[in-house]
Amino acid sequence: MLVVEPMGNAGRFLVEAADRLGVRLYAATHQDVHDGYPDRLRAALAGVCATDLTDTPRALEDMDAFCRRHAIAGVAPCFELFTPLAALLAERLGLPGNAPGLARAARNKILMGEAFAAAGIPAPRWALAHDADEAFRAAREHALGWPLVVKPAEQGGSWGVSVVDGPDRLAEAVGAARQYTYAHPHGLELDARALLQEYIPGEEYSCDTVVADGVAYPLPVVAKDTTEGRYRIETGHTCPSGLPAPLVRKVQHTAARAALAVGVRNGIAHTEVKIPPGTQTPYVIETGARLPGDNLCEIVEAATGVSEAVAQLQAVLGLVPDTVPSRTDAASIRFLLPEHGGVLREVVIADLPGTHGEVHLGPGDVVPEPADSACRIGHVVARAETADQARGLADRAAARSRVEVG
Ligand SMILES: Nc1ncnc2c1ncn2[C@@H]1O[C@H](COP(=O)(O)OP(=O)(O)OP(=O)(O)O)[C@@H](O)[C@H]1O
Ligand SMILES: [Mg+2]
Structure with a gap:
């Protein structure tokens, strides 16, 4: 392989x-x-x-x-x-x-928006902008409303993504979204256009789909927690999602449609959705033709017994992927984030039964401002019988861990 x-x-x-x-x-x-x-x-x-x-x-x-x-x-x-x-x-x-x-629609959010629209998949309405004036006009013409989201056409890890409350912050947000012209570490040239999107309120979930020979096999749904405010950084994930079964199926169905819309035929896709309060409609924020990051493979397997990586390899080998859950447990991950940027002085991960952790940065390392996922210092994972227990345990382990940034 x-x-x-x-x-x-x-x-x-x-x-x-x-x-x-x-x-x-x-x-x-x-x-x-x-x-x-x-x-x-x-x-x-x-x-x-x-x-x-x-x-x-x-x-x-x-x-x-x-x-x-x-x-x-x-x-x-x-x-x-x-x-x-x-x-x-x-x-x-x-x-x-x-x-x-x-x-390319699985990598470029402009082509992705077009692919979702062509397939009739619920997704944020969007427009393009090169500068603040154009952004202001586009936001009005497309009636995107406030807040709205400004993001790079091609990037990941929430880099350059901002939720903007009003016109005053538009120039800064467009500048932040357009700062990435080459991707680290390969030096790949990026589409540096900025995308404005309608803000979708509600809880956020992710759901992966393995596709073999054009047939979509849904994987478990995971609840995603992020910071509030201008920068939406992941704070953790929990599987199972806590959604009622019919809504789980709806998220899985929507994620499968999104994967197929961006051309996934033999492989895996990671899809993020938000469900506006009072609705039963998952809106697709994005989908990528790859395994998820954030140790989601570990969380999903600990909770359900399904190995997404095994399923992907099976699909690209032309085999029927193994996607039937063998467990009904729960797992949750919390990321250790700094309150501000600086130099990492100390990081100690609490040692609670049922949890384990990992540090990503060491003392003396520079911690960026918490504007995207590059600021992560470490994580803790908790396993338990139910999602609430796993989330509670992971929260306790994170709260008892010590991060000092000077
Ligand atoms: N249109 C939107 N409405 C509401 N929230 C949004 C919207 N777009 C993005 N967000 C929030 O910002 C986060 C990051 O946006 P997005 O997933 O598009 O960027 P990314 O760089 O690919 O992120 P990541 O790799 O961290 O998933 C989303 O997970 C979501 O919480
Ligand atoms: Mg995302």
Whole structure:
């Protein structure tokens, strides 16, 4: 199996899944990015196709030759910005993959908005803007109302996303959304246009969908907690979601439609939705043709026994994915976030039974302002019988953990 850029949170779950399935895992990446992989990831790979993923013709040629040399049986996209490249590679090799003509819609939120509208999927209304004046006019013409959301066309981790209360903050928000012209660490050129979206109120959930040969298999629904206010940063996730069964099915159905609308045919999609109060309608905030980050693979498997990474690998190998839950437990993750940016002086994760944690930054590291997920210092995971217990336990472990930023 060739994974197109396994760096990031999902890579470790693909490594584990490949091991369980007895599949040899190869990576396509840049030489310098590979040099920075965690030791565990580097050691788990059977080999590496070092190329330039930002140069599509060259990357396709290098990966094609590599795949033929190593008898690659499946291509698994992992890093969101290269999911369209993985679709092109699978097509070129005649392996199960996603629809190349639609795949860019899973990376670019403008094309995504068009794909959702074409498929009739409930999603925020949106408009484009290059500067504050245009944003103000577009917001009025499209009757987006206030607050509205300004975000980059291509980015992740809530980078450059702001919820704007009124016209005074528009210029700053458009500037923040348009600051990313190249993506770290590959140097991929980004579509730096800013998107304005109608603000969808309500609780937020995520739901992943594995698709095999065009058939969508829904995965468990997870409740997502974020900060309030201008910057919406994830504070945690809990599975099961606590939604009543009919609404769970509706979220799963909507997520499946979103995945199919952005061309997912053999693979996995991570979809985020919000449900406005008093409605039973999930609005799709975004969908990506990749595994989720944020240790959601761990949370979903701890709660339900379903391995999303195993399911993705099965789908891209042309097998029927294993998506039947084998447990009815619960799990919750809380992120340790700073109150402000600075230098990390100390981080101590509380040791409560039923929980475990991990630190992402160490003493002396610079902690960015809490404007996006780059400010995460660590996380705690709790397992319990019910979602309320798991959430409560994770909250207690987070509250008893100590983070000092000077
Ligand atoms: N139109 C919207 N209405 C309400 N809330 C929104 C809207 N768009 C974004 N948000 C909030 O901001 C968060 C981040 O936005 P979005 O998912 O589009 O960006 P992202 O950079 O892809 O984020 P991430 O990778 O953290 O999921 C969402 O999870 C949601 O809480
Ligand atoms: Mg998101």
